[in-house]
Amino acid sequence: MDLTLNNMFCKTIIFIFYMQFILWSNNLIAQIPLVACGTINHIEHFKSKYISAHTIDVWLPQIYNHKRNYPVLYLHDGRSIFDSTLVGERQEWKVDETIARLVSENKIYDCIVVAIWNDPTYRFSEYFPQRPFETLADSIQNNIYSTAKYNNYRLFNSRIYSDNYLLFITQELKPYIDSAYSTKSNRRNTFIAGSSLGGMISLYAICEYPKIFGGAACLSTHWPGIFTLVDNPFPKTMLDYLQTHLPKRKHKFYFDFGGKGIDTTYKTFQKMVDEIGKLKNYTAKNWLTLEFPDADHSIRAWKKRIEFPLEFLLKK
Numbered sequence: 001m002d003l004t005l006n007n008m009f010c011k012t013i014i015f016i017f018y019m020q021f022i023l024w025s026n027n028l029i030a031q032i033p034l035v036a037c038g039t040i041n042h043i044e045h046f047k048s049k050y051i052s053a054h055t056i057d058v059w060l061p062q063i064y065n066h067k068r069n070y071p072v073l074y075l076h077d078g079r080s081i082f083d084s085t086l087v088g089e090r091q092e093w094k095v096d097e098t099i100a101r102l103v104s105e106n107k108i109y110d111c112i113v114v115a116i117w118n119d120p121t122y123r124f125s126e127y128f129p130q131r132p133f134e135t136l137a138d139s140i141q142n143n144i145y146s147t148a149k150y151n152n153y154r155l156f157n158s159r160i161y162s163d164n165y166l167l168f169i170t171q172e173l174k175p176y177i178d179s180a181y182s183t184k185s186n187r188r189n190t191f192i193a194g195s196s197l198g199g200m201i202s203l204y205a206i207c208e209y210p211k212i213f214g215g216a217a218c219l220s221t222h223w224p225g226i227f228t229l230v231d232n233p234f235p236k237t238m239l240d241y242l243q244t245h246l247p248k249r250k251h252k253f254y255f256d257f258g259g260k261g262i263d264t265t266y267k268t269f270q271k272m273v274d275e276i277g278k279l280k281n282y283t284a285k286n287w288l289t290l291e292f293p294d295a296d297h298s299i300r301a302w303k304k305r306i307e308f309p310l311e312f313l314l315k316k
Contacts, residue, residue: 038064043056082094091298122158197225219302255274255290256309
């Protein structure tokens with residue numbers, strides 16, 4: 001009798017471990033982020049007629065109520081937003097923990113976060129502002145396409161198609177999110193954010209679609225576009241574009257930059273962008289630029305200061 005019970009116990013333990021292994025394996029294959037609070041709805045290969053299919057993570061707050069409507073924050077480079085195990089650096093933004101804390105402190109409104117995973121092969125082609133780039137002469141564009149590199153890797157594996165990437169967000173992804181979840185779908189409650197080139201495409205998105213996005217957070221905005229300032233015409237082209245396309249002060253803009261590594265190249269350009277904002281009558285109420293002298297260009301650095309853009313955009 002004891003032997004039978006022992007065998008049953010062993011079989012039960014083996015079954016439990018087997019089920020845990022299956023769950024762990026499925027999670028690893030699907031790469032579903034694990035969050036500290038709230039819940040994730042993971043969408044593998046969200047199809048689009050404008051770009052290749054992208055993975056989407058929709059984060060819902062801890063107490064999600066279908067009878068309430070929530071602001072929505074769209075975030076680029078979505079793989080690094082919630083779970084450090086999905087990123088080579090083993091780092092994450094900790095957006096879920098930070099939002100939960102700020103909500104508990106009654107500093108911000110609860111919100112839905114839509115994290116859009118990038119396509120590593122075509123990240124620069126998707127995030128690089130297309131219209132400013134295409135004002136450059138064809139010979140200059142072709143030179144950038146052929147020579148722009150980082151650590152001997154080509155930045156562009158196709159021509160820039162960020163306009164199609166924004167069509168995907170505005171015409172396909174956002175309508176889906178607004179139909180599937182309880183959202184405040186109007187401009188005042190729709191925000192977009194990212195870091196580095198993700199900051200650049202966030203700025204470009206609100207300039208191109210000012211009736212859809214009410215605010216943008218641009219962390220360590222990669223103003224040079226590529227990784228050299230020598231004979232680089234893009235920053236001036238982007239500044240010229242902002243002169244005519246930056247929307248009026250009904251919107252919110254958050255910018256920041258660090259004082260180490262590549263972030264040291266951003267300060268001069270950020271000051272020029274801030275001046276454009278002043279000419280458009282932006283004030284401290286809807287325009288905030290912060291400098292973090294001890295910060296470098298990394299997920300670790302953005303994690304430490306993500307609370308500032310969240311509070312600025314979602315402040316009660």
